[in-house]
Amino acid sequence: MIKLTRIDDRLVHGQVAFTWTPSLGIDCLLVANDKVAKDEFQKMTLNLGKPSGTKLLIKSVADAATFLNDERSKSFKVLVLVNNVKDAANLTELVPEITSINLGGLRTKDGSKLISKAFAVNEEDIAIIRELLEKGIELEVRQVPTDTKQLVKELI
Amino acid sequence: MEDNVNTRKFLIATHGTLASGVKSSLDIITGANDNLFLIQAYLEENKSLEEEILSILEKVDDNEELIVFSDLLGGSVTNQILQYGLRPNVHIVSGFNLALVIEILLADTKIDIEQVIKESIENAKEQMVYVNKLLTTQHNDND
Numbered sequence: 001m002i003k004l005t006r007i008d009d010r011l012v013h014g015q016v017a018f019t020w021t022p023s024l025g026i027d028c029l030l031v032a033n034d035k036v037a038k039d040e041f042q043k044m045t046l047n048l049g050k051p052s053g054t055k056l057l058i059k060s061v062a063d064a065a066t067f068l069n070d071e072r073s074k075s076f077k078v079l080v081l082v083n084n085v086k087d088a089a090n091l092t093e094l095v096p097e098i099t100s101i102n103l104g105g106l107r108t109k110d111g112s113k114l115i116s117k118a119f120a121v122n123e124e125d126i127a128i129i130r131e132l133l134e135k136g137i138e139l140e141v142r143q144v145p146t147d148t149k150q151l152v153k154e155l156i
Numbered sequence: 157m158e159d160n161v162n163t164r165k166f167l168i169a170t171h172g173t174l175a176s177g178v179k180s181s182l183d184i185i186t187g188a189n190d191n192l193f194l195i196q197a198y199l200e201e202n203k204s205l206e207e208e209i210l211s212i213l214e215k216v217d218d219n220e221e222l223i224v225f226s227d228l229l230g231g232s233v234t235n236q237i238l239q240y241g242l243r244p245n246v247h248i249v250s251g252f253n254l255a256l257v258i259e260i261l262l263a264d265t266k267i268d269i270e271q272v273i274k275e276s277i278e279n280a281k282e283q284m285v286y287v288n289k290l291l292t293t294q295h296n297d298n299d
């Protein structure tokens with residue numbers, strides 16, 4: 001089952017490995033990203049950060065959706081990682097089980113502004129976020145599990 | 157391996173202020189080192205780590221070596237250094253402790269850096285010890 005779906009431009013890193021994974025009892029990290037799925041060097045780098053006792057899968061967004069919708073993935077406690085808002089929305093569209101998205105970290109890029117300490121969005125992101133909110137998807141900002149959930153609908 | 161390399165530069169790269177803390181300890185123990193750079197990531201949430209890494213690399217010539225000490229294997233600081241900073245003359249050591257940094261900083265530059273790093277890691281590992289248990293063992297040995 002999916003324990004958390006997180007947007008974080010660093011994908012697998014310290015906060016994910018050392019806080020989210022133990023706190024949610026995660027045994028499978030799933031990176032859903034078309035570019036990384038084809039980049040052997042970045043895959044190797046992300047593997048360095050894999051917490052012990054977990055499985056790390058790196059798949060394209062479409063393949064990640066197939067995996068998540070497959071009965072065989074249900075026995076895993078999965079943390080899904082994407083590095084942008086658009087991929088999160090696409091995955092949510094394909095995977096009905098995703099009803100909540102954690103906004104973990106997105107650094108500023110051209111034309112984006114911070115809506116919380118560590119999450120920056122541009123106009124396009126905001127449009128996607130509004131669509132997700134209209135569909136009833138919960139969007140919450142937390143860097144680490146001990147942070148208090150900030151609801152995005154109150155921030156944009 | 158290059159024979160003529162003899163300038164070594166160092167970078168301590170950490171989440172938050174650990175790097176300047178380590179530098180403060182080094183200043184006391186080994187004295188100031190002009191060839192030491194620091195990266196303290198995420199203090200300003202949106203500062204680009206990539207730019208910081210590249211600006212430090214500009215200060216390292218191809219015939220010089222840069223030894224990077226990063227805090228966590230698999231952490232985003234280490235990952236981004238790998239992504240943007242990996243060059244033939246850049247050597248990255250993660251999970252450092254103070255003993256490791258001191259040993260590598262003070263190592264003879266005539267000794268090949270790969271050998272220095274391997275040996276220093278072995279020695280530094282021995283620094284991490286449950287000291288209470290060490291005392292108990294020694295005490296029992298004396299009985």
